Amino acid sequence: xxxxxxxxxxxxxxxxxxxxxxxxxxxxxxxxxxxxxxxxxxxxxxxxxxxxxxxxxxxxxxxxxxxxxxxxxxxxxxxxxxxxxxxxxxxxxxxxxxxxxxxxxxxxxxxxxxxxxxxxxxxxxxxxxxxxxxxxxxxxxxxxxxxxxxxxxxxxxxxxxxxxxxxxxxxxxxx
Numbered sequence: 001x002x003x004x005x006x007x008x009x010x011x012x013x014x015x016x017x018x019x020x021x022x023x024x025x026x027x028x029x030x031x032x033x034x035x036x037x038x039x040x041x042x043x044x045x046x047x048x049x050x051x052x053x054x055x056x057x058x059x060x061x062x063x064x065x066x067x068x069x070x071x072x073x074x075x076x077x078x079x080x081x082x083x084x085x086x087x088x089x090x091x092x093x094x095x096x097x098x099x100x101x102x103x104x105x106x107x108x109x110x111x112x113x114x115x116x117x118x119x120x121x122x123x124x125x126x127x128x129x130x131x132x133x134x135x136x137x138x139x140x141x142x143x144x145x146x147x148x149x150x151x152x153x154x155x156x157x158x159x160x161x162x163x164x165x166x167x168x169x170x171x172x173x174x175x
Contacts, residue, residue: 024116025124026061028105031069032128035101038074045074065113072112073104080107087147098133099141106145110152118153119160122146 033055034048049070052058058066073080084103085092092100106125109116122145129138150157 023060023062024065025127026057027063027066027069028124028128029131030055030058030061030066031073031105032098032101032132034066034070035073035104036097036132038070039097039100045071068112069105069108073101073108076108077104080104083107083148083151084144087144095140096134096137099129099137102128102133102137102141103144106141107148107152110145110149118149118156122149 030052034045034052037043037048037051038045049067052066052070053063080103081092084107088095095103102125105128106121109121109124110118113121122142125145126138126142129141133141
């Protein structure tokens with residue numbers, strides 16, 4: 001290739017969206033770490049916030065989303081726990097603090113970040129649980145958030161289920 005040709009690349013809009021998604025994913029990773037400190041260390045969100053902003057790579061995170069997650073989850077901890085608790089098969093105190101933080105993030109995003117599809121919220125939380133949590137913690141996170149989704153995103157979940165059923169119906173008829 002010479003200097004006048006360029007490799008094929010994604011359109012600029014796609015690259016910006018991918019970059020925004022990556023920044024938002026980073027903000028979730030930092031939020032899990034910060035919420036862990038809130039849960040385990042009982043540290044105030046403001047103190048954890050200041051500490052977390054000093055961590056390597058934070059400058060590449062979506063700081064607005066990080067702020068919403070950390071401060072929103074900390075402020076609404078009791079409400080988020082009330083959504084999660086009925087779906088648990090054990091006491092909240094027996095849930096790993098990482099899984100607890102990830103579940104807070106998932107519930108918070110389903111409630112307040114309506115621009116993020118519910119399936120994306122769950123997938124991002126599964127990835128967080130895989131990265132930071134125990135061996136099978138991601139399965140637990142998946143099950144609980146799939147139980148919360150119909151409460152918090154009823155119309156979206158119903159539409160997805162209807163679309164899935166419509167795709168399956170022609171396949172079943174063809175057999």
